Amino acid sequence: MSDANLRHAEVAIIGAGPAGMAAASRLAEAGQRPVVFDLAPSPGGQIYRQLSAPQVGEEVMGRDYLRGRALLERFENARLDYRPGSRAWWAQREGQGTTLGVLAGGRSELWQAKRLIVAGGAMERGWPFPGWQLPGVMQAGAGQILLKQGGLVPDAPPVLVGTGPLLYLLAWQYLRAGCPPRLILDAAPRSRYAELLRRPRATWHAGHYLLKGLGMLSALRRAGVTVKHGLEAIEAEGGERLEAVRYRLGGRWQRVGASLLLTHFGVVPEPQLCRGLGLAHDWHDGQQAFVPRRDAGSLAAEPGVWLAGDGAGIGGALNAEREGHLAALAILAAEDEVVAHEAAPIHRARRRDMRARALLEALFRVPEGWLAAQPETTLVCRCEGVSLGEINAAMAQGAAGPGQLKAFTRCGMGPCQGRLCGESVTRLLAGHLGTTPEAVGTYQVRPPLQSITLGELAVSSVPPEISRSLRS
Amino acid sequence: MFKRLDKAVPVGEVTIWLENQPRRVPATLSAAAAVLWLDGSAGYRDHAAGGRRAPLCMMGVCHECLITVDGAPNRQGCLVPVAEGMRLERQRRSP
Amino acid sequence: MPRDFLIIGGGVVGMAVAYGLARRGRRVTVLDEHDGSLRASRGNAGLVWVQGKGLGMPRYAELSLQSSEAWPAFAEELTARTGVELEYERRGGVDLCFDAAEAEARQEEYCALYATTPALAAMRWAYLDREALREHLPGLGEAVHGGTFSPWDGQCNPLYLLRALYAACHSLGVDYRPASPVDGVEATASGFTAHTPKGDVAAPRVILAAGLGARRLAPPLGLCGEVHPLRGQILVTERLPQSGRLPSPQIRQTASGGYLIGDVLENAGFDTGVTLETLHQLGRRAVAVYPDLAKARLVRSWGALRVMTPDGSPVYEASRTCPGAYNLSCHSGITLAAFHAEELAEAIDSDCLASLYGDFSGARFDVQATG
Numbered sequence: 011m012s013d014a015n016l017r018h019a020e021v022a023i024i025g026a027g028p029a030g031m032a033a034a035s036r037l038a039e040a041g042q043r044p045v046v047f048d049l050a051p052s053p054g055g056q057i058y059r060q061l062s063a064p065q066v067g068e069e070v071m072g073r074d075y076l077r078g079r080a081l082l083e084r085f086e087n088a089r090l091d092y093r094p095g096s097r098a099w100w101a102q103r104e105g106q107g108t109t110l111g112v113l114a115g116g117r118s119e120l121w122q123a124k125r126l127i128v129a130g131g132a133m134e135r136g137w138p139f140p141g142w143q144l145p146g147v148m149q150a151g152a153g154q155i156l157l158k159q160g161g162l163v164p165d166a167p168p169v170l171v172g173t174g175p176l177l178y179l180l181a182w183q184y185l186r187a188g189c190p191p192r193l194i195l196d197a198a199p200r201s202r203y204a205e206l207l208r209r210p211r212a213t214w215h216a217g218h219y220l221l222k223g224l225g226m227l228s229a230l231r232r233a234g235v236t237v238k239h240g241l242e243a244i245e246a247e248g249g250e251r252l253e254a255v256r257y258r259l260g261g262r263w264q265r266v267g268a269s270l271l272l273t274h275f276g277v278v279p280e281p282q283l284c285r286g287l288g289l290a291h292d293w294h295d296g297q298q299a300f301v302p303r304r305d306a307g308s309l310a311a312e313p314g315v316w317l318a319g320d321g322a323g324i325g326g327a328l329n330a331e332r333e334g335h336l337a338a339l340a341i342l343a344a345e346d347e348v349v350a351h352e353a354a355p356i357h358r359a360r361r362r363d364m365r366a367r368a369l370l371e372a373l374f375r376v377p378e379g380w381l382a383a384q385p386e387t388t389l390v391c392r393c394e395g396v397s398l399g400e401i402n403a404a405m406a407q408g409a410a411g412p413g414q415l416k417a418f419t420r421c422g423m424g425p426c427q428g429r430l431c432g433e434s435v436t437r438l439l440a441g442h443l444g445t446t447p448e449a450v451g452t453y454q455v456r457p458p459l460q461s462i463t464l465g466e467l468a469v470s471s472v473p474p475e476i477s478r479s480l481r482s
Numbered sequence: 483m484f485k486r487l488d489k490a491v492p493v494g495e496v497t498i499w500l501e502n503q504p505r506r507v508p509a510t511l512s513a514a515a516a517v518l519w520l521d522g523s524a525g526y527r528d529h530a531a532g533g534r535r536a537p538l539c540m541m542g543v544c545h546e547c548l549i550t551v552d553g554a555p556n557r558q559g560c561l562v563p564v565a566e567g568m569r570l571e572r573q574r575r576s577p
Numbered sequence: 578m579p580r581d582f583l584i585i586g587g588g589v590v591g592m593a594v595a596y597g598l599a600r601r602g603r604r605v606t607v608l609d610e611h612d613g614s615l616r617a618s619r620g621n622a623g624l625v626w627v628q629g630k631g632l633g634m635p636r637y638a639e640l641s642l643q644s645s646e647a648w649p650a651f652a653e654e655l656t657a658r659t660g661v662e663l664e665y666e667r668r669g670g671v672d673l674c675f676d677a678a679e680a681e682a683r684q685e686e687y688c689a690l691y692a693t694t695p696a697l698a699a700m701r702w703a704y705l706d707r708e709a710l711r712e713h714l715p716g717l718g719e720a721v722h723g724g725t726f727s728p729w730d731g732q733c734n735p736l737y738l739l740r741a742l743y744a745a746c747h748s749l750g751v752d753y754r755p756a757s758p759v760d761g762v763e764a765t766a767s768g769f770t771a772h773t774p775k776g777d778v779a780a781p782r783v784i785l786a787a788g789l790g791a792r793r794l795a796p797p798l799g800l801c802g803e804v805h806p807l808r809g810q811i812l813v814t815e816r817l818p819q820s821g822r823l824p825s826p827q828i829r830q831t832a833s834g835g836y837l838i839g840d841v842l843e844n845a846g847f848d849t850g851v852t853l854e855t856l857h858q859l860g861r862r863a864v865a866v867y868p869d870l871a872k873a874r875l876v877r878s879w880g881a882l883r884v885m886t887p888d889g890s891p892v893y894e895a896s897r898t899c900p901g902a903y904n905l906s907c908h909s910g911i912t913l914a915a916f917h918a919e920e921l922a923e924a925i926d927s928d929c930l931a932s933l934y935g936d937f938s939g940a941r942f943d944v945q946a947t948g
């Protein structure tokens with residue numbers, strides 16, 4: 011590859027959510043000029059999406075959304091190279107640096123980053139149940155994105171189902187917007203709240219979150235929204251779109267008409283970039299997800315690669331901002347800037363937060379054994395239409411790992427590249443083989459890490475010879 | 483399926499062409515959001531293996547929002563902001 | 578558990594032979610490595626291909642032709658046994674040429690090869706220029722000069738072939754053991770013992786179908802360990818409408834609609850990664866061959882290691898020093914699967930590998946080395 015096509019970055023940051031914005035801003039304030047690549051057209055990540063031109067005010071969104079403004083302004087005023095609409099489709103460690111293939115405007119550019127901060131964020135967990143592929147079933151995050159992006163709300167009361175703070179936040183925001191949900195089905199049993207008494211210290215640290223949650227819950231109840239705990243099973247019914255939601259509570263099936271079902275079973279790190287870089291991962295029992303391994307102090311995963319924000323393990327927006335700040339400080343410290351005094355209070359705040367986080371994880375843990383209990387016709391891989399029954403059959407025939415299972419069934423071979431079914435496959439294999447998710451592992455992730463067309467590949471920087479050289 | 487809040491902050495609009503029909507949509511929306519706002523999720527697209535599909539995540543993960551944008555098939559509609567004159571076609575096997 | 582054969586390697590070679598032996602009533606145990614181990618069986622392009630195979634060894638060309646002839650019945654039986662469709666078809670295939678020099682060299686090679694033995698005279702092939710090719714490959718781009726067409730060539734889904742072999746072996750009682758890497762095989766008074774981290778496994782006879790693992794496992798048994806990795810890289814696109822285009826080594830459309838783009842040979846040691854340069858090259862070539870693919874999205878890419886012998890032809894051999902030990906090394910496990918499951922399994926079972934397939938012994942490399 012000729013160097014003419016290669017662009018250089020002292021620091022590249024992937025993601026312009028709270029972690030990426032904080033890291034970029036701090037580095038810029040120290041005189042660096044980081045290059046920030048982000049998928050979205052404007053900065054903010056998912057949490058502060060559209061905050062540069064908010065569509066809905068605090069009276070609907072609540073204070074946490076608007077709180078991001080200070081960070082956003084800092085980012086917008088910083089002297090940095092911000093590249094929205096950029097897809098990092100290729101990432102490879104080379105020596106101490108990282109090579110990135112970044113697609114923007116139909117062309118791929120090759121970047122050599124001396125230092126890389128991965129702040130790619132999280133995604134909603136793929137959580138199969140019968141009918142989850144029907145139009146009218148969406149993830150709760152999608153509902154919130156529509157709200158932030160264009161002030162869009164459901165035109166008929168939706169049903170919300172799952173577990174996790176986002177479920178109640180969205181319900182509360184819909185309530186404030188004047189369109190309360192019809193029903194909230196919480197998959198966490200009420201008995202979970204005993205955790206609060208069992209862990210008084212954590213409860214103290216989590217007080218802020220818990221009070222906020224309680225406030226939302228009571229507002230919803232006051233407004234007459236039905237909230238049911240201990241959901242056991244759910245099915246989306248309909249032909250060409252969602253018509254009704256069936257759910258089981260206390261062993262009894264019930265049915266409610268609905269045109270929109272919003273589901274939320276927690277968020278997990280978006281895996282492509284860290285997996286694509288070949289970073290080590292560990293199964294995090296509290297988060298019920300694989301998280302990339304990194305140094306707790308410096309947030310470095312490997313020399314020259316730092317991980318910040320929810321993409322490195324779920325910690326929320328404030329924690330992401332702190333981690334972005336810390337990653338920037340780690341880079342500055344490596345250049346002999348005196349930043350130790352600046353890092354210490356951030357580390358303390360993170361430690362406090364982590365105690366609260368462990369409690370939240372326990373409260374909102376996804377239900378055990380859910381997937382294996384679904385009917386065999388349930389789609390596990392939506393892209394390729396692979397059902398639970400097909401996966402069970404392939405496992406019975408000897409598919410003993412995620413790679414073999416993928417080969418045998420096409421599960422994970424579609425355009426989402428296994429993002430939505432990877433965890434399900436890990437869980438199913440762990441159950442079948444009587445082992446742990448850790449031991450099973452997950453799909454191998456190979457480029458492209460984001461969509462790219464053959465045409466875009468073809469017009470981008472490559473040596474001229476195209477044919478016979480490939481056989482030599 | 484979705485409506486725009488009356489109290490939403492006023493925003494500029496653009497004209498997009500959805501199956502050759504001009505439609506005015508808020509300029510802040512993605513292509514996928516615009517279609518959901520205009521026509522809802524029913525009929526968003528047909529899946530190769532059969533059945534109807536519509537966006538699930540709206541954040542670039544699920545690839546259920548695939549749509550033809552300015553003649554290019556299978557774009558992730560949730561990642562493409564609408565633009566004046568943009569032409570969108572839903573991917574249906576047969577109307 | 579009493580068993581007749583121990584097969585080391587659960588790839589498409591080992592499983593085809595296991596299937597063949599089990600069909601003959603033999604009791605077989607297969608020891609396989611981990612999910613993430615080197616697996617050519619999961620990385621290949623799925624061609625059931627004859628043309629150009631055996632350029633240096635006419636006997637290999639004959640086997641390819643023979644296996645291609647046996648494939649339809651082989652596929653039919655496997656599907657009948659397991660319900661797994663192999664997406665097999667033999668409508669012919671085209672190996673593309675990008676300039677006149679390549680076209681000329683190709684035709685000279687084929688003319689020479691297919692005149693070597695009477696059996697090979699049955700091979701039908703023709704060089705077609707770009708215009709003539711467009712009948713078989715609609716939409717072919719101007720960058721293609723022409724290509725060699727043969728009606729014997731075909732394609733299958735190699736992953737479903739592997740799955741069908743697993744399913745068939747499972748139903749025939751083959752004892753398949755995943756995650757059981759073999760540290761070494763030892764000849765004993767009553768046969769052979771394979772050492773694995775999960776314990777020892779013994780059988781009167783042992784078959785190495787260990788791919789690149791032969792380098793380590795074969796020599797102690799007096800068998801040929803001369804195999805080296807030769808990397809390929811493959812791109813696959815999203816599903817596209819069926820085009821009817823015949824397969825070629827450079828690019829083929831699968832039954833599910835995606836295009837597989839490959840035909841890369843590179844020495845990269847044991848690195849199974851993909852490289853940015855090659856991805857760009859493959860993208861550029863795919864668009865040069867079929868310009869309408871420019872809008873197709875790339876869904877996956879991968880690298881995999883071919884199992885190459887010094888002359889590129891298979892090694893089939895019985896040990897002279899350790900009777901009852903056999904070694905199978907080849908990079909053509911899909912095309913040859915029908916042969917492996919039938920004639921080769923039979924030759925091993927009746928212990929006449931040396932007499933029937935002596936040409937394929939690894940000893941041929943000793944001769945070359947000393948002579």
